[in-house]
Amino acid sequence: QKEVEQNSGPLSVPEGAIASLNCTYSDRGSQSFFWYRQYSGKSPELIMSIYSNGDKEDGRFTAQLNKASQYVSLLIRDSQPSDSATYLCAVKKSGGGADGLTFGKGTHLIIQP
Amino acid sequence: EAGVVQSPRYKIIEKKQPVAFWCNPISGHNTLYWYRQNLGQGPELLIRYENEEAVDDSQLPKDRFSAERLKGVDSTLKIQPAELGDSAVYLCASTSGGGANVLTFGAGSRLTVL
Numbered sequence: 001q002k003e004v005e006q007n008s009g010p011l012s013v014p015e016g017a018i019a020s021l022n023c024t025y026s027d028r029g030s031q032s033f034f035w036y037r038q039y040s041g042k043s044p045e046l047i048m049s050i051y052s053n054g055d056k057e058d059g060r061f062t063a064q065l066n067k068a069s070q071y072v073s074l075l076i077r078d079s080q081p082s083d084s085a086t087y088l089c090a091v092k093k094s095g096g097g098a099d100g101l102t103f104g105k106g107t108h109l110i111i112q113p
Numbered sequence: 114e115a116g117v118v119q120s121p122r123y124k125i126i127e128k129k130q131p132v133a134f135w136c137n138p139i140s141g142h143n144t145l146y147w148y149r150q151n152l153g154q155g156p157e158l159l160i161r162y163e164n165e166e167a168v169d170d171s172q173l174p175k176d177r178f179s180a181e182r183l184k185g186v187d188s189t190l191k192i193q194p195a196e197l198g199d200s201a202v203y204l205c206a207s208t209s210g211g212g213a214n215v216l217t218f219g220a221g222s223r224l225t226v227l
Contacts, residue, residue, distance in 0.1 A: 102158075106154075106155050
């Protein structure tokens, strides 16, 4: 089992609809969870972080975490063509300090105008 | 505030040749990472530095890869000799440390080995 799993897609969503991206992780002791967006040919940029169970909202983005199910999701409301990108789920494994993140393969999201 | 700066942005070399990548992290960021990203994959950690000390290099292929961060600021990642499978984007990231672990990435160095 891979440490961080994502459906690679592509996930195609009509403009204005809700895009739902999912991620599962294997280390039950993981503490910190991140969503990065990566445009083609560019480097990843952080869009959301979440540390406790439940929902966290920031503008059109909502991150959801369920540690019991080892599941993280990202919802994008009112999807725009500019949201078309690869979304990387990243997990900081258990343990203290600034350990490196473990990334999933990413989900390629396409917003259809 | 300047971001993480990497150079070169692109490098094309023949196999068995050496190559080096340079990274200047965000000012004040003590923790520096080198990641490798293959096409269609997520970034994979190669090495992590806390100041000038390499605290996690378990994923660095030490037979051909080396890295240094002599003064705890800039870092260099070297491959010698390069192989075809080394073609990838090499990403440098930095963070101020602590539990939040919010990484900021540089633009990356895209390596093509022919």
